[in-house]
Amino acid sequence: MTTDYKAHRLEGRVAVVTGGAGGIGLASVRRLAGEGARVVIGDVDLAAGKAAADEVGGLFVPTDVTSESEVNNLFRQAYDTFGSVGIAFNNAGISPPQDGSILETGLDAWRKVQEVNLTSVYFCCKAAIPYMQRQGKGSIINTASFVAVMGAATSQISYSASKGGVLAMSRELGVEFARQGIRVNALCPGPVNTPLLKELFASDPERAERRLVHVPLGRFGEPEEIAAAVAFLASDDSSFMTANTFLVDGGISAAYVTPL
Numbered sequence: 001m002t003t004d005y006k007a008h009r010l011e012g013r014v015a016v017v018t019g020g021a022g023g024i025g026l027a028s029v030r031r032l033a034g035e036g037a038r039v040v041i042g043d044v045d046l047a048a049g050k051a052a053a054d055e056v057g058g059l060f061v062p063t064d065v066t067s068e069s070e071v072n073n074l075f076r077q078a079y080d081t082f083g084s085v086g087i088a089f090n091n092a093g094i095s096p097p098q099d100g101s102i103l104e105t106g107l108d109a110w111r112k113v114q115e116v117n118l119t120s121v122y123f124c125c126k127a128a129i130p131y132m133q134r135q136g137k138g139s140i141i142n143t144a145s146f147v148a149v150m151g152a153a154t155s156q157i158s159y160s161a162s163k164g165g166v167l168a169m170s171r172e173l174g175v176e177f178a179r180q181g182i183r184v185n186a187l188c189p190g191p192v193n194t195p196l197l198k199e200l201f202a203s204d205p206e207r208a209e210r211r212l213v214h215v216p217l218g219r220f221g222e223p224e225e226i227a228a229a230v231a232f233l234a235s236d237d238s239s240f241m242t243a244n245t246f247l248v249d250g251g252i253s254a255a256y257v258t259p260l
């Protein structure tokens, strides 16, 4: 069931969401649709992707974001079906266990993470921008992470480097296309309560606690809290924001000493 958000800020807009079959992407699909957008999901998870699209009356396009032709097809189908592409939430990403300390991370793992997390955003922006240029308006939201602005002793070296790349690319695109009405912002979530983190909490509370102690708000974020930020960045409520590092992180990146 789609929740009806009173603001309805996205009526008449078409939103492409990569990685929309689960986690932050799925919560955002629900929120964007709840605010009136027509949503197009690109994901490799065929069953969950289709279920998500059906739930919100949207379109599912099977898409591996590491393939330029599949990404081009995703945006083309969105345009052909709904007549425009006004919002691109480039969100698909992975953090596999093979990606760890630089001393142990092999080239294959490094490259895989770069392709899914960073090269995909290059493909998606390259595909989305020409549609937005036609209408002189668009909002691109690229998912980076709080690790793009701070370092972790528990390293995932390729992941952090990929998110730093997403942040820098978003900033540059935001500046380049600002006067064409296209806004590009990097969304930097803090640690979010996903199945992976829940597992960590259950299996190793001490490890989870080591992370939680750094978050001033004293908890992990919920996918719906990130989705609310996505809807804001997608809407005209953020019309004076572009090339922004948009941290939604419970205060983690600002903290030195945290409250008791």
Ligand SMILES: NC(=O)c1ccc[n+]([C@@H]2O[C@H](COP(=O)([O-])OP(=O)(O)OC[C@H]3O[C@@H](n4cnc5c(N)ncnc54)[C@H](O)[C@@H]3O)[C@@H](O)[C@H]2O)c1
Pocket: 018, 019, 020, 021, 022, 023, 024, 025, 042, 043, 044, 045, 063, 064, 065, 066, 091, 092, 093, 094, 116, 143, 144, 145, 146, 188, 189, 190, 191, 192, 193, 194
């Ligand atoms: N969860 C967190 O704590 C957190 C924090 C900061 C940033 N992020 C970022 O937020 C984004 C979403 O993370 P999440 O926690 O919701 O992850 P998730 O694993 O719950 O969902 C990711 C989605 O992307 C899809 N996907 C994976 N590889 C793909 C590919 N090659 N092509 C198309 N789709 C693909 C998956 O099928 C899945 O539906 C990622 O970019 C992640 O790096 C997450």
